[in-house]
Amino acid sequence: MMRGEMVGRVRTVAFHGVEVIEVETQVTITPGMHAFTIVGLPDKAVAESRERVRSALAALGLSLPYRRVTVNLAPADVVKEGSHFDLPIALGLLAAMEVLPGDELAGYIALGEVALDGSLTGVAGVLLAALAAASRDCGVICPLDCGGEAAWAGEVEVVAAPTLLAIVNHFKGTQLLPPPEARIAPPRNAGLDLKDVKGQESAKRALEIAAAGAHNLLMVGPPGSGKSMLAARLPGILPPLEPAEALELGMIHSVAGGLRGGGLLRERPFRDPHHSASLPALVGGGLRARPGEISLAHQGVLFLDELPEFNRAALEALRQPLETGRVSVARANGHVTYPARIQLVAAMNPCRCGYLSEPGRACSRAPRCGQDYQAKISGPLLDRIDLHIDVPAVSTDDLALPPPAESSGEIGRRVAAARARQSARYGELPLDRRIRTNAEADGTLLDEIATPDAEGKKLLLDAADRLHLSARGYHRVMRVARTLADLDAAPSVRRIHVALSYRRIALGG
Secondary structure, eight states: OOOSOEEEEEEEEEEETTEEEEEEEEEEEESSSOEEEEESSBOHHHHTHHHHHHHHHHHTTOOOOSSEEEEEEESTTSOBOSGGGHHHHHHHHHHHTTSSOHHHHTTEEEOOEEOTTSBEEOOTTHHHHHHHHHHTTOEEEEEGGGHHHHGGGSSOOEEEESBHHHHHHHHHTSSOOOOOOOEEOOOSSTTOOGGGOOSOHHHHHHHHHHHHHTOOEEEEOOTTSSHHHHHHTSGGGSOOOOHHHHHHHHHHHHHTTOOTTSEEOOSOOEEOOOTTOOHHHHHOBTTTTBOOHHHHTTTSEEEESSGGGSOHHHHHTTHHHHHHSEEEEEETTEEEEEEOOOEEEEEEOSSSSSOTTSTTTSOTTTTHHHHHHHTTSOHHHHHTOSEEEEOOOOOHHHHHSOOOSOOHHHHHHHHHHHHHHHHHHHTTSOGGGOOSSGGGOOHHHHHHHHOOOHHHHHHHHHHHHHTTOOHHHHHHHHHHHHHHHHHTTOSSOOGGGOOGGGSOOOTTO
16 A cells, blocks of 8 residues: 655656647645646646546556546646647656656656557657657657657657557566657659640749749649649659758648658658638647648648639738748747748639630630739739749640650759759858758849849849839849759859749730
8 A cells, every 4th residue: 555645757748839848747646535636737638638547547457546646747837738748647657656667767758649448649749859859868758650750850769659558568678669760751742743744835844943943833824724733743853852851841740740650751742722721721820829831831832723712811921931931820829930931833713714815715804804813812922923824725736645755753853953053052151041942042142143144134124124023023033044044054144044934924814
């Protein structure tokens, strides 16, 4: 029979965006009326942990002592959210009951959801917790499903268990758990090739330019012209994520619960939310200020099909992240910043009926209907899009042709070569100015690398005056010119690279 106070301490974490806050789970079993209380600002999921933990201990053949059990999650002024507190609470109880050695558990950060039968269920944020554990020189205890995710943290001991009983046996030395292996998520866009798209050669060229410099792209054309097909095949010509990029993206997907299989992405993400998506769904927010689609597409592509049909406020909220590469979600209960360095690809019809540029098929309100429809997209947002292209309807003659000879692999090799030239150029910059692609170049750096020759500069200045380009539009033309020079392996920008045709779309095609 136990006498006096018994204490168990287990470390875990809370999340504030991609920031990790260390939390100590303090469990005491003291004489008094039978009760099980959790304090320390728990949310509903944490408060319900006592029932899951109680049932899981019963599945192990253990019952809580008929005493007062108090669980404190310190620091008490930080809100605790999520079911990942189940495992540290259960381990703290087992340590307080002297089933597990408390001194050994002190060297680990634990997180995981405990099922009623004692099995462990995967939770969000394991990669972030493992990275925090590595920085603190301690290990991680997590569910088996999350072991491959935690293994990416590097030199950190990971105890990935299928059940609570397996953890008990591991620490007692009767059933040692093998260390998990780092996993890579299977590709999601395998089999999509630009050879599938017949015709649209100019659109494919624009897609190659966009991929080479990570430029934003807007495609305008009638229904069925292949805009969505082209966008879906963009990841196939993009270079794979660098290890540092994959880890940074994995942290965002981990806190969002998107790594349930435990594998990190090596291909660049492609997110295509429906046009009914709300502002919080696109930029982030909600009760827990979760990352939105713009952050989940970090280092990859955010595709917005039927652009004018999106909520106007949601589209306008993209303007700042497109410039800064990050999104700040400010709510009454906190302020969270997520990375959001994306390549925006958008598609739209020229008007509501879609056939503004086709004689005999346009509605009776043309061209007024096209002007009203395109006016749904604000000028400042359009100004942030580097490449504007028309995607006309595919003719029946094009459809009858054999598949194009050039595949995504061949185009991807040219894109990779252009990206390699950019990496070599920007790799020499100081760390505080380090960028990866031409789309990020700005200020004096852009003047140094993208100022065209005398003929090109005269063309650019004349066009800026005639087309009333803003300063942002002027610089975006320079960025695209630098990318075209990289695709040509040219050391400097010439007149032929100043592609003004990509800057503006004439209404009606």
